[in-house]
Amino acid sequence: MKTDIILCGVGGQGILSIATVIGEAAMHENLYIKQAEVHGMSQRGGDVQSNLRISSNPISSDLIALGSADVIISMEPMEALRYLPFLNKEGWIITSSKPFVNIPNYPDVDKVMADLNKVKNVIILDIEQLAQDNGIARSANVILLGAAQKALGIEYEKLENAIRRVFGRKGDAVVDANLKALAIGKEAQR
Amino acid sequence: MRKLLLGDEAIAQGALDAGLSGVYAYPGTPSTEITEYIQNSKLAAERNVHRRWCCNEKTAMEAALGMSFMGKRALVCMKHVGLNVCADPFVNSGMTGVNGGLVVLVADDPSMHSSQDEQDSRFYGKFAMIPTLEPSTQQEAYDMMEKAYELSEQVCLPVLMRVTTRMAHSRAVVEVKETPRAENELNYDAKASHWVLLPGNAIKRNITVTGQQAELEQRAVESEYNKYIDASDHSLGVIASGIAYNYLMECYPDGCPYPVLKISQYPMPKELIGRMTAECDAVLIAEEGQPFIEDLVRGVMPGNAVIKGRLTGELPRTGELSPDALKRALGVEVREGYDSCEDVAPRPPALCQGCGHRDVYTALNEVLKDYPNARVFGDIGCYTLGFMPPFKAIHSCVDMGASITMAKGASDAGQWPAVAIIGDSTFTHSGMTGLLDAINENANITVIISDNLTTGMTGGQDSAGTGKFEAICRGLGLPEEHLRVVVPLPKNMPEITQMLREEIEYRGTSVIIPRRECMQTLQRHLKQKKAQEAKK
Ligand SMILES: Cc1ncc(C[n+]2csc(CCOP(=O)(O)OP(=O)(O)O)c2C)c(N)n1
Ligand code: SF4
Numbered sequence: 001m002k003t004d005i006i007l008c009g010v011g012g013q014g015i016l017s018i019a020t021v022i023g024e025a026a027m028h029e030n031l032y033i034k035q036a037e038v039h040g041m042s043q044r045g046g047d048v049q050s051n052l053r054i055s056s057n058p059i060s061s062d063l064i065a066l067g068s069a070d071v072i073i074s075m076e077p078m079e080a081l082r083y084l085p086f087l088n089k090e091g092w093i094i095t096s097s098k099p100f101v102n103i104p105n106y107p108d109v110d111k112v113m114a115d116l117n118k119v120k121n122v123i124i125l126d127i128e129q130l131a132q133d134n135g136i137a138r139s140a141n142v143i144l145l146g147a148a149q150k151a152l153g154i155e156y157e158k159l160e161n162a163i164r165r166v167f168g169r170k171g172d173a174v175v176d177a178n179l180k181a182l183a184i185g186k187e188a189q190r
Numbered sequence: 191m192r193k194l195l196l197g198d199e200a201i202a203q204g205a206l207d208a209g210l211s212g213v214y215a216y217p218g219t220p221s222t223e224i225t226e227y228i229q230n231s232k233l234a235a236e237r238n239v240h241r242r243w244c245c246n247e248k249t250a251m252e253a254a255l256g257m258s259f260m261g262k263r264a265l266v267c268m269k270h271v272g273l274n275v276c277a278d279p280f281v282n283s284g285m286t287g288v289n290g291g292l293v294v295l296v297a298d299d300p301s302m303h304s305s306q307d308e309q310d311s312r313f314y315g316k317f318a319m320i321p322t323l324e325p326s327t328q329q330e331a332y333d334m335m336e337k338a339y340e341l342s343e344q345v346c347l348p349v350l351m352r353v354t355t356r357m358a359h360s361r362a363v364v365e366v367k368e369t370p371r372a373e374n375e376l377n378y379d380a381k382a383s384h385w386v387l388l389p390g391n392a393i394k395r396n397i398t399v400t401g402q403q404a405e406l407e408q409r410a411v412e413s414e415y416n417k418y419i420d421a422s423d424h425s426l427g428v429i430a431s432g433i434a435y436n437y438l439m440e441c442y443p444d445g446c447p448y449p450v451l452k453i454s455q456y457p458m459p460k461e462l463i464g465r466m467t468a469e470c471d472a473v474l475i476a477e478e479g480q481p482f483i484e485d486l487v488r489g490v491m492p493g494n495a496v497i498k499g500r501l502t503g504e505l506p507r508t509g510e511l512s513p514d515a516l517k518r519a520l521g522v523e524v525r526e527g528y529d530s531c532e533d534v535a536p537r538p539p540a541l542c543q544g545c546g547h548r549d550v551y552t553a554l555n556e557v558l559k560d561y562p563n564a565r566v567f568g569d570i571g572c573y574t575l576g577f578m579p580p581f582k583a584i585h586s587c588v589d590m591g592a593s594i595t596m597a598k599g600a601s602d603a604g605q606w607p608a609v610a611i612i613g614d615s616t617f618t619h620s621g622m623t624g625l626l627d628a629i630n631e632n633a634n635i636t637v638i639i640s641d642n643l644t645t646g647m648t649g650g651q652d653s654a655g656t657g658k659f660e661a662i663c664r665g666l667g668l669p670e671e672h673l674r675v676v677v678p679l680p681k682n683m684p685e686i687t688q689m690l691r692e693e694i695e696y697r698g699t700s701v702i703i704p705r706r707e708c709m710q711t712l713q714r715h716l717k718q719k720k721a722q723e724a725k726k
Contacts, residue, residue: 010537027194027363035361037196038303039219039649044572046539061440062360062433065513067525078535084528091527102540107533115531 001031002055003153004064006083009075010100011048018073018145019052025154025162026054036062045102047079071151073144076100077112077124084119092121092151094144098128123147125188131181139181146185156186195364197357198223200328201295203364204335206233209371211262211290212240214250216619217648218269219304220358221297225267226651233370243645245654246590246619247272251279251294258292258348259385261377263339270298270309271589275620277314283348284318285395286385290374291339292348297358300479301510304647306570306589308508310479315350315456319399321406322350322456323415324432328362330415330454336371341409345402354478356510357433407457415454418462423447427470427495428520429463431483433511434476440513441522458486467495474519475499478511540575546706547573549678550640551581553686554609561694564607565600569593569621571613572646572708584611591620597635598628607694611638615645618655622662625701629667632698636690639701640678642708650711663701672700679706 005022007015019035026033036051051064069087074080074095087093093116099109116122125147131140142163149156160179167175195203202224205213215225228234229241240257244250247268254264266276273280273296280294296314299305315322323338325331331353338349384395410416428446430438431453438446451466453459466473467487473495475484484499498504504519505511517524541548550573558564568574568584569592576583586596593610601608612621617639628635639659645651655662663673674689676682686704693700707715 011539023194023361027192033194033361033363036356037359037361039223039359044539044542044575045537047537059362060436060438061513062356062362062436063512065440065517065525067527069527078533079537081531082534085530087527088525089527103535103537105535107535111533115533119528 001153002057003053003071004069005052005054005152006049006064006069006072006086007052007074008047008049008072008079008083010079010102011044011046013048013075013100014141015048015050015073015075018141019050021142021145021159021162021166022052022054022152022154024166025158028162028165029158031056032059034059034062047082049079049083071148073148075141075144077116078107081112081115087119089120092123092148093119094123094148094151095125096128096140096144097124097126121151123188125185130184134180134184136177136181139177142178142181143185143188146182147188149186150189191366191368192363193366194361195328195332196223196359196361197325197328197331197353198297198359199227200332200364201335201351201353202227202231203366204332205265205293206231206239207367207370208291208336208339209263209373210239210265211237211373212254212257213265213267214240214244214254215267216244216247216250216272217645217651218272218297219648220299220355221267221269221295222648222651223358224295237373243651243654247276248279251276251283254292255279255283255286255288258288258290259378260290262290262374263292264290265293265295267295268297269305270296270311271306272296273311273314274309275590280314281318282387284320284399285387285392287346287395287399288342288348289346289377289379291342293335293338293342293351294348295351295353298352298354298479300354303355306587308479310482311350311352312456312479312482315352318348318350319403320347320350321345321409322352324352324454324456325357325415326432326435326452326454328357328360328364331357332364332366334415345406347399347402352432354433354510356478403457407459410455410457410459411461413455413459415452416459416462417452418465419446419450419452421445421447421449424449424470425472427451427466427473429453429466429473429475429483429487431477433478434516437511437513437516438476441517441520453483458483463487470495472496472498474504476505476511476516476519538578540578541572542709544709545572546642546678546704546708547576547640549680549683549686550611550638550704551576551583552680553678553683553690554611554638555581555583556683557687557690557694558607561607564609564694565605566609566611567593567597567600569610569612569616570647571616573611573613573640576611590616591624594621594628594635594637595624597637598624598631598633601634606634608635609638609694610635611640613646614639614641614643614655614659615653617659618653622666625663625668625699626666628699634697635699636693637699637701639703641703641705643705644708644711646708646710650708650714659703668699668701672696672698673703674701675703675705677706678704
């Protein structure tokens with residue numbers, strides 16, 4: 001298997017914790033992993049992205065080529081659109097629906113939604129609302145991970161186990177909240 | 191043991207496993223995580239490996255050289271521009287040579303993700319006449335650290351290891367050793383005169399080191415990291431160094447049809463390059479950074495081969511390489527994705543909400559409304575973002591410390607008001623000496639040291655001068671009445687603006703210190719406190 005994933009959002013939205021869970025699951029399966037992260041300047045409310053590649057064969061490039069990403073997981077709708085040239089035509093966008101408006105020229109939200117809906121495979125979720133309704137406000141980003149499960153090509157149980165290993169140190173309550181978030185996301189898949 | 195490590199972390203682990211006794215560094219993206227990893231390492235704590243941040247790259251380089259003098263293995267880490275700051279000890283460490291292994295790790299930032307320029311540190315390696323390594327993978331970065339220390343001790347020279355952003359900040363699974371090597375014993379060479387670079391000694395050393403160059407090149411020819419991979423189609427050959435090798439291989443999942451020379455150790459292995467230029471009709475040179483190899487190949491041995499690369503436009507002249515840049519250069523089809531979308535606006539970074547620098551700029555802008563000709567000399571840190579709207583408050587930003595000295599030069603030229611704004615960490619990095627120049631001439635400048643108690647831009651590392659700024663300014667001879675301290679908060683606006691006005695009107699050197707903790711470290715400290723209380 002080989003999956004090229006772009007994780008994106010706005011600095012401070014916690015995209016790297018999703019990457020950590022995917023990385024943990026992949027590592028446990030003895031898959032090859034490359035993950036290019038963004039550190040430094042771009043974290044102060046700027047756009048951030050990470051290229052995560054997992055494969056059963058050795059991976060050469062740390063960066064994903066144009067038209068090659070299988071999944072874009074985004075914490076913010078406009079940010080998902082930023083990486084469209086990297087998405088292959090059969091690829092998936094899994095994104096939060098909630099705009100993060102910290103710039104004066106944020107585009108018209110209806111247009112952003114329309115652009116997203118033009119993509120063949122897209123899941124748009126109000127993860128913050130879903131998380132709040134289910135009393136797991138701090139695990140909203142893991143809902144996206146659950147919704148991306150099929151597109152990622154990683155078995156559901158393996159993601160569950162990775163969550164147990166990654167969050168285990170923080171106690172059962174945190175693990176349970178994240179498992180619940182994963183399940184909510186899974187339900188949202190078509 | 192397998193670990194998922196950032197390139198920076200692999201380097202740190204590699205150094206620890208090679209028997210490191212001290213890391214000396216000043217933070218700088220993308221090198222910061224190396225020192226941070228060592229600061230958090232259990233092994234480093236057990237061994238009491240030196241791991242505190244230094245004031246700047248020059249003090250770091252010199253302290254590491256001192257540790258090497260005593261026979262122990264030391265590591266210096268910095269971003270590329272840091273090498274300019276420590277160029278003097280760096281180049282001269284090539285003259286003194288080393289005793290314990292010394293690795294100088296420099297992280298370049300092509301495309302300037304968070305830097306002022308995209309200078310290529312390999313030029314410095316050649317300049318100082320020392321071996322230079324450039325890993326392609328995280329595993330190679332880890333393995334190379336031990337090899338680098340061995341090489342350094344064998345040839346008695348420091349070794350430069352050069353990485354770029356994508357190596358430093360990309361994660362991969364790395365196989366690491368179970369048992370780290372022991373540290374070196376303390377020892378020094380009692381007879382060695384080469385550490386005293388008086389002309390008489392230095393002339394001898396210069397002959398030795400220049401004489402070593404042929405051996406260093408031969409080592410590069412034989413290096414396990416420099417590989418010549420032959421292939422049947424000789425219409426082209428590709429030289430790829432460091433991370434560019436990965437992008438090349440990405441173009442050909444089933445293997446490159448052309449001969450490939452992977453270069454990860456310098457001086458340039460001319461013999462291997464000569465083979466390629468002799469056997470191939472054309473040679474494409476793919477390297478991250480400036481056309482370092484390309485320039486030398488073109489200049490030294492063009493042979494009959496046509497040489498292509500960044501200088502001839504096959505690859506972009508500036509900026510990072512990518513798999514697609516290589517595909518275009520090689521005529522491999524670039525895959526078509528979705529069209530880029532019009533409804534995407536740039537989202538530049540900004541000062542955090544609640545940041546004290548915001549209040550400083552608000553006050554400064556308010557006061558400078560009355561001085562339309564004022565010039566504000568900025569410096570390097572989060573507060574450089576004061577250039578952006580809504581503040582648009584600074585007129586220069588060059589290198590660490592330049593705010594004070596440029597303001598002084600401007601004032602010497604007749605400018606008034608000349609205001610310098612500098613962060614606390616930048617002030618102790620390179621601002622103090624400039625302030626002494628200003629005070630000695632009582633230059634007509636107003637210096638704002640915006641003290642947020644941390645090195646904010648690079649993620650909140652300890653700042654060397656915390657708690658000492660008033661004492662430093664007094665010690666440099668600043669009169670007490672022109673040393674002013676204030677808390678930058680909206681409610682204190684009248685106080686700050688009045689202070690600024692008074693000190694701008696004063697015809698001499700004054701320092702204003704607005705002091706309030708960075709919001710990011712404040713939140714971190716509150717969290718830590720909460721966690722501690724929960725434990726009790
Ligand atoms: C020579 C050099 N070393 C390191 C850096 C990386 N760097 C940029 S800003 C900065 C920290 C500045 O801290 P401070 O002056 O306290 O300002 P703050 O970011 O906290 O506002 C560092 C280390 C650099 N640009 N140049
Ligand atoms: S990190 Fe700290 S210093 Fe930098 S902008 Fe944020 S609050 Fe200000």
